[in-house]
Amino acid sequence: MEPMAVMRGVSRSFRGQLAVDAVDLSLYPGEIVALLGPNGAGKSTLLDMLLGLRDPQAGSVRVFGMPPTVRRARGRMGAMLQDTTGPPGLTVAETVRLTQxxxxxxxxxSELLDIAGLSDKADRRVGELSGGERQRLSLALALTGSPELLVLDEPTAALDVAGRRGLLRSIRELAVDDRxxxxxxxxxxxxxxxxDRVVVLHHGRKIADGDTAEVVGQVGVRRVHLRTDLDVLRIANHPGVQSVSITPDGRVELLARxxxxxxxxxFADGHHVTDLTVADADLESAFVALTEDGAAA
Structure with missing residues (x-):
């Protein structure tokens, strides 16, 4: 299957600070790719270059075989960015019609408002919307051109639990074979x-790319909960221990290789161990292990 978008060795700096460092990324029809990373990892900068909003200082970006700044390429993309908004004096429906x-x-x-869960807000002015409703309007605007490549930057920010679930359900339904x-x-x-796939950025570099099982397997850690009389700092210094914390109920939680x-x-040193559980790592555990500076290096 041919990729819709290909980024090869893209890099971008700001005021001498490298934000994205030689990243390769390909996006294929029918898949949902989650781009993860701590604050400042380079996620938004990478998406800006994918959309043609910023030029890479090194490397190349091709979307549908073209630079993303070409009008034909832009017409096949849609984007929901963190700071997207509409004219405050227009209604929701008027804003969508303007974008059409x-x-x-x-x-x-009507279809766009239904997908975004805004059918009952069609006549409300944009300036009167809540933060979560503005997020949903941003999704409707991103879908106006029926894009084949959809880019979402923190799509569920400012949404309550019900709104988040509804938006995620809509996103899953949008992941058809040709998008x-x-x-x-x-x-x-x-x-x-x-x-379907997870890409992890850290300090501007891509450090993991695969489905959840592959990313977790790359780390090779397991999650351990226990109670013990051994000092937590001594546990943290044990070889193979990636992170240690204390849970609200007083147990020690750690990631260990x-x-x-x-x-x-x-046991050999005679320490007491009770309330012990050992489980396979999940994506959160893998993310913690990957993005600790020593592990990422």
């Missing part, structure tokens, strides 16, 4: 729930 004029074959207003969706998110549960070796050492 930018596309040769726009989707119907690729890439979304940047800080919500790891969201990524695990919706994405060799939990069996750690436990054998505790």
């Amino acid at each position: 004029h930018l596309y040769p074959r726009p989707a119907p207003v 690729a969706i890439v979304l940047a998110t800080h919500d790891l549960r969201e990524a695990q729930e919706i994405a 060799d939990p069996e070796g750690l436990l054998a050492g505790l």
